[in-house]
Amino acid sequence: DxxxxxxxxxxxxxxxxxxxxxxxxxxxxxxxxWYRQDPGLGLRLIYYSFDVKDINKGEISDGYSVSRQAQAKxxxxxxxxxxxxxxxxxxxxxxxxxxxxxxxQGTRLTVV
Amino acid sequence: GExxxxxxxxxxxxxxxxxxxxCAYSNSASDYFIWYKQESGKGPQFIIDIRSNMDKRQGQRVxxxxxxxxxxxxxxxxATQPGDSAVYFxxxxxxxxxxxxxxxxxxxxxxx
Numbered sequence: 001d002x003x004x005x006x007x008x009x010x011x012x013x014x015x016x017x018x019x020x021x022x023x024x025x026x027x028x029x030x031x032x033x034w035y036r037q038d039p040g041l042g043l044r045l046i047y048y049s050f051d052v053k054d055i056n057k058g059e060i061s062d063g064y065s066v067s068r069q070a071q072a073k074x075x076x077x078x079x080x081x082x083x084x085x086x087x088x089x090x091x092x093x094x095x096x097x098x099x100x101x102x103x104x105q106g107t108r109l110t111v112v
Numbered sequence: 113g114e115x116x117x118x119x120x121x122x123x124x125x126x127x128x129x130x131x132x133x134x135c136a137y138s139n140s141a142s143d144y145f146i147w148y149k150q151e152s153g154k155g156p157q158f159i160i161d162i163r164s165n166m167d168k169r170q171g172q173r174v175x176x177x178x179x180x181x182x183x184x185x186x187x188x189x190x191a192t193q194p195g196d197s198a199v200y201f202x203x204x205x206x207x208x209x210x211x212x213x214x215x216x217x218x219x220x221x222x223x224x
Binding site: 004033035040041042043044045048050056058090092097098100101102103104105106 | 121143144146148153154155156157158161163201203205207209210211212213214215216217
């Protein structure tokens with residue numbers, strides 16, 4: 001089983017719909033992250049959380065919100081999806097700042 | 113502003129040759145660097161990392177070189193194999209920033 005699991009793996013949704021992407025981990029890490037990947041732009045940080053009570057915006061948080069339901073679960077929501085949020089979304093975990101981040105398999109989201 | 117970038121978007125090499133993937137960074141305070149490999153349909157996977165107190169670090173068939181003077185990082189893959197075909201990302205961080213910043217990636221194509 002994967003250490004970092006994202007659901008769904010693929011999703012097509014309509015403009016204006018609310019959608020939630022879920023991430024769960026079995027690594028026991030406190031730190032969790034949501035990244036967005038667009039072609040040619042690498043991974044950009046949306047939100048990050050260092051524990052259940054610590055949630056912070058990343059460089060591209062507008063239009064997104066998150067919930068850290070437990071140490072092992074970190075969800076990303078698009079309150080009203082728009083087409084330019086079509087991208088590949090990755091959840092990641094780590095034990096510290098200057099350490100390796102472990103990534104999930106990604107969620108491919110298409111907003112039509 | 114700070115940035116992490118790559119010199120070449122695509123690198124094509126012959127099987128068995130050595131590959132060198134380059135990365136430039138602009139923040140002189142960066143003290144942690146990491147390389148990830150991303151295969152099609154998968155999340156990024158850790159390859160190797162290096163801290164700023166080192167110039168070179170070796171792994172299995174991979175070597176990372178860090179030149180802090182010119183703010184340059186490279187990943188060398190020895191005896192490149194078809195399974196090495198993927199997109200490679202460099203990422204960096206420094207004390208005080210709470211998450212990795214990623215470059216845009218280089219696609220490595222291994223020709224048989």
